[in-house]
Amino acid sequence: MTSIPMSTTAEQTDQRARDEAFWKDVAQRYDVEPGALNLEYGYFGRMTREVLRQYEQNLAYVNRSNAVYVRQRFDTHDSEVIRADLAQLLGVGAHEIALTRCATESLQTLIRNYNELQPGEQVLISDLDYNSVQTAMRWLARRCGAGIVEITHRHPATYESLLQSYREAFVANPGIKLMALTHVTHRTGLVMPVQDLTDLARSHGVDVILDGAHALGQLDFELEALNVPFAGFNLQKWMGAPLSLGFVYVRQGRLAAIDPDMGDTRYADDDILGRVPYGTPNIPALMTLPTVFAEHRAIGGSAVKGARLAYLRDLWVKEARGIEGIEVLTPDDPRLYCGITSFRFTRHEDQQVMAQRLLDEHGILAVTRYGAGCGPCIRITPGFTTRAEDMARLVAALRALA
Template sequence: MPRNEDNARDEHFWQTVARRYDVEPGPINLENGYFGRMTHRVMEAYQRNIDFINRSNSVHVRQHFDQIGIADIRADLAELMGVSDQAITFSQNATASLQALIRNYNRLQPGDQVLYSDLEYETVKSALNWLERYRGVQVIRIEHAHPASYETLLASYQEAFVRYPRLKLMALTHVTHRTGLVMPVQAIVEMATEHGVDVILDGAHALGQLEFDLPTLGVAFAGFNLQKWIGSPLSLGVTYIAPERLADIDPDMGETHFPLTDIRSRTPHSTPNIPALMTLPTVFAEHRELGGAAGKGARLAYLRNLWVSEARAMPGIEVLTPDDPRLYGAITSLRFTRQADQQRMAERLLNEYNLFTVARSGSACGPCIRVTPGLTTSAQDIDQLIKALAELGG
């Protein structure tokens, strides 16, 4: 199974992996960061579960799923994540998890400060701005130096912690959705803890492609997606709260379906996508068969490095994501330096080279084009990208 760099280069193996997925004819998809594909096996299980729940309706759900099924699935996910099942609960997606954590964090007083950087997801920024309006806190906004390095990223936060002594809470994205920069989470959390600052981690792009251990990272609060690199049906995310910190997050809007000691009270209670949840054991089995985050991550980093190693030397192309292996994963962004409109260049990649990418803006380093290979991406697809960049960058 693909667990190291040698296996990551094995095109024959990854062709067999690609055959587990249906791919619609059309452009080469280099925007796999939006959401992931399900394998044939997962799709078939999902359809069976939709059919079954539609037939059995509440009889099965009330008698089995609500009592036993969901508990077993939750325990399976906890094992995969290396945490207690009492520390996690399901949500619609990472955004829903992060919004619930932010709005229900109860340790803020008027006049306290909260922090985010230019690289956070827009919904996370707006949630922290909401705290300013409704909780009377001050929002501190910082920008990271470009080009970024491990040292400059740590320096940005160290400076903020010293300059703003009333900081109590900050958002931190593990893998930034704009440039793909992987933040040095453990080191930042250690500094934050020394200054009495809690961290809410946005792990939307991390779970499934990066190897990490939440207790080692020191993170107490986090939100994740199962629908990106884990490969679940859409509509599934995870909320994580370290058990010893559960009291610092209030039940969501007075939620009473679960006891105060149960993390499930910290998210809205509603009827979930039951067939999708029932499909998760198959999803987790497939994820493990592909080598888990180690196997997937090695392959994605290999594909990333194929095009980045060429693009670094190209005139008219700037690669925005560092080559420090601690600071990148699948996603890496670039800019056509001789062109002002990056959206137009993304359109040219599509129309002239059959390559689907996405333009991004909002970070201090400026507009860019995000390139994200996936598990169905081949080295040949990357060769097409290299050819396009060489011709359009000149």
């Protein structure tokens, strides 16, 4: 596969996104089980054959060598090299990140251990945040004797309406101290204007915990430039790492706001490693990360991956906007969408029934999502093995079912 350098022009990135021969080549690096057309890559990504092969080899090796390798080499050296590799990929300091098992663990750990919330203050969540983040924020508020402010975003969302929703919440509730913010919501794929929102939050003295679960690997961003104090991520969605890996990010200078996890004393007070749950990680999975990062870079990084996913999304959305009986919920402002987009059948009450019909009658797997203020929807998420013709198949199915 020809790789392209990370520093390419927007035009080159755009060309690559449309280059079916290139993506056919990429697709050949994966084994895909025959069956339904998978438009539910929002759950987790597939490993390439090479990553899978390495993972299997690492598993066999760690099983053979056991503590002789893990105690003498992995714990003392290799795990730090892997953390440094990840930090380099993100453009942050290794001391600002700690590996975890998933985004949920990362985000809940940050929320659980946030120590700057005082009784009488408030936390803020929105209808588009992830369920386990919402429940953790409610839990934190209860535990600290704080209040909870829950906002519902306007529909259809615009760049300005998203900023306005938060602006109004901050003005109406000057006691807000901490907010959850989801970079890419799992409900509709809407991309939040994170940088502007963190600036706004900071001007109101509000700390942000960023949920980056769907952003890493499909949105081209500089973590440090987002200016968030705290963030949680996973590596199995758009990075294509084995399942069971994630990490927390705590910006330099903000570690004191997060307590050691459950009173951990294994690490120094200024070491982020003590801020995440202790335990034996999935070592063979961690050992694959250098290969995962090398493949990510070789394909052109998040810029190229994200452009491809957004291109596939545009292929079906452009057609679907013109189909009577289909409402696409995610806006077309390029700042506000990525590869994931949701829609609903307006003439059918039950979207779950329609998702089942998509599968039964057209062989297409997609999931329903509930909880957004804009109502129940069906989420479409292409992946790196999805072809332009798969999107045409989806459009034909939507026409038939609408």
